[in-house]
Amino acid sequence: MKVIPISKDGQKIYDIYLDDSFDGLLTFLKGSPYSGRRVCVVTDSQVAPLYLDAVEAICAQAAGKVVHFVFEAGEASKHLDTIQDLYTLLINEQFDRNDLLIALGGGVTGDMTGYAAATYLRGIAFIQIPTTLLAQCDSSIGGKTGVDFRQYKNMVGAFWQPKLVYMNLNTLRTLDERQFSSGMAEVIKHGLIRDKAYYEWLGANAKAIMAGEYEALETMIERSCQIKRAVVENDPLEKGERALLNFGHTVGHSIEKLKDFSMLHGECVAAGMIAAAAISVSRGFISPEDFADMKKTLLSFGLPCQVKELSPEAILRATKLDKKMDGGKIRFILLKKIGEAVMDRTVTDEELMKGIGACL
Ligand SMILES: NC(=O)c1ccc[n+]([C@@H]2O[C@H](COP(=O)([O-])OP(=O)(O)OC[C@H]3O[C@@H](n4cnc5c(N)ncnc54)[C@H](O)[C@@H]3O)[C@@H](O)[C@H]2O)c1
Numbered sequence: 001m002k003v004i005p006i007s008k009d010g011q012k013i014y015d016i017y018l019d020d021s022f023d024g025l026l027t028f029l030k031g032s033p034y035s036g037r038r039v040c041v042v043t044d045s046q047v048a049p050l051y052l053d054a055v056e057a058i059c060a061q062a063a064g065k066v067v068h069f070v071f072e073a074g075e076a077s078k079h080l081d082t083i084q085d086l087y088t089l090l091i092n093e094q095f096d097r098n099d100l101l102i103a104l105g106g107g108v109t110g111d112m113t114g115y116a117a118a119t120y121l122r123g124i125a126f127i128q129i130p131t132t133l134l135a136q137c138d139s140s141i142g143g144k145t146g147v148d149f150r151q152y153k154n155m156v157g158a159f160w161q162p163k164l165v166y167m168n169l170n171t172l173r174t175l176d177e178r179q180f181s182s183g184m185a186e187v188i189k190h191g192l193i194r195d196k197a198y199y200e201w202l203g204a205n206a207k208a209i210m211a212g213e214y215e216a217l218e219t220m221i222e223r224s225c226q227i228k229r230a231v232v233e234n235d236p237l238e239k240g241e242r243a244l245l246n247f248g249h250t251v252g253h254s255i256e257k258l259k260d261f262s263m264l265h266g267e268c269v270a271a272g273m274i275a276a277a278a279i280s281v282s283r284g285f286i287s288p289e290d291f292a293d294m295k296k297t298l299l300s301f302g303l304p305c306q307v308k309e310l311s312p313e314a315i316l317r318a319t320k321l322d323k324k325m326d327g328g329k330i331r332f333i334l335l336k337k338i339g340e341a342v343m344d345r346t347v348t349d350e351e352l353m354k355g356i357g358a359c360l
C-alpha cells in the first residue's frame with residue numbers, strides 16, 4: 001500500500017491510501033475515532049451491486065452500526081433533492097456529529113457525500129473511496145464538495161476535507177473504457193501543466209495503462225495525486241495556482257454545455273486542451289511538434305481531439321459567458337511549455353476562435 005499525506009499550513013490533515021483491496025480500511029477504522037460509531041456508506045445504483053457488500057462488511061467489523069444510502073447513478077442525481085433524502089436517513093438513524101459518512105463511487109458520489117458531510121449538523125466526518133479514474137486522480141482530492149442547482153453545475157457547495165481518501169485500484173477493472181479514458185484527460189492534463197517527464201512517461205506507457213496493468217496504474221495514480229496535492233496545498237481556496245488545473249476546461253466546459261452533457265467531461269476537456277494548446281502554439285510558447293505529440297497522446301488513450309456538430313461562434317459565446325471571466329477578461333490557461341502552465345488574461349476573441357477551430 002502507498003500512502004500520500006495531505007497537509008495544510010505544514011500540518012497533516014489526511015492521508016491518501018493506494019491499495020489493491022479494501023482491507024486497509026479496516027485497520028484505519030479500528031484505530032480511528034469512528035470505531036464503534038455509526039457509519040453510512042453512500043453509493044450509486046451502479047457501484048452498489050459491485051462493491052457495497054464488501055465495504056459494508058469491513059465497516060461492520062469496526063463500526064457500531066452500518067447503514068447505506070443508494071441513489072440513482074448519474075449526474076442527474078447530483079442535486080439538493082438527493083441530499084435531502086440523505087439528511088432524512090441520517091436523522092432517522094440518529095446520526096450525530098461523531099459519526100461518519102463514506103463516499104463509495106465516482107465524483108458524483110464524492111461531491112454529494114462531501115457536501116452532505118459539510119452541512120449535516122454543521123459538519124460531520126467523511127471518507128472518500130473513489131472508484132472512477134477521474135475521482136481517484138482529481139475529484140476526491142482538494143476538498144471541493146457540492147451539487148448542481150437547477151441548470152447550474154456545481155453551483156452550491158463547500159470546501160470540506162475528508163478524513164481519509166482510500167483507493168482500491170482494482171475497482172477500476174469494472175469501469176467501462178470510455179469512463180476510464182475520460183479520467184485520462186485529467187491525468188494527461190497533470191503532466192502537461194506540471195511535469196514534462198510524467199507526460200512523456202504516460203505517452204510511453206499508454207498500452208500498459210490502457211491494459212490496466214497494476215504497476216502502471218499505481219505509478220500513474222500516485223504521480224497524479226501528488227501533482228493535484230501539490231497544487232491544492234499551495235492554494236487550498238483557489239485564489240491563484242489552483243486555477244492552472246482549469247487547463248482545457250474553459251473551452252471544455254462550453255463544449256460540455258453545448259453538447260448537453262452527452263459527451264463525458266474528460267472528452268470535452270481533451271478537446272479544450274487542444275484549443276488551449278493551439279493558442280499556445282500561435283503565441284510561440286510550444287512548438288507545432290509538441291502540439292502534434294499532444295494530439296497523438298490523447299488519441300492513444302481513446303480521447304477525441306475533435307468535436308463534431310458545433311459552431312465556433314457558439315463555443316466562443318458560451319466560453320465568454322463562463323464563470324472564468326474575470327472583469328470582462330477570460331482567465332485562460334496556456335502552456336508556456338510542456339510541463340508548465342500559465343494563466344493569461346489577454347487572449348483575444350480572434351485567438352480564441354483560432355484555438356476553437358483546432359478542436360472542430
Ligand atoms: N470536487 C472536485 O474537485 C471535482 C473535480 C472534478 C470533477 N468533479 C465532479 O465529478 C463528477 C464526475 O465524476 P465521475 O466521472 O467519477 O462520474 P460518476 O460519479 O457519475 O461515475 C461515472 C459512472 O461510473 C460508474 N462507476 C463508478 N465507479 C465504477 C466502477 N468502479 N465500476 C463500474 N462503474 C463505476 C458510476 O456509477 C457512474 O455511472 C462531476 O459531477 C464533476 O462535477 C468534482
Ligand SMILES: [Zn+2]
Nearest residue numbers: 186249265269
Ligand atoms: Zn475536470
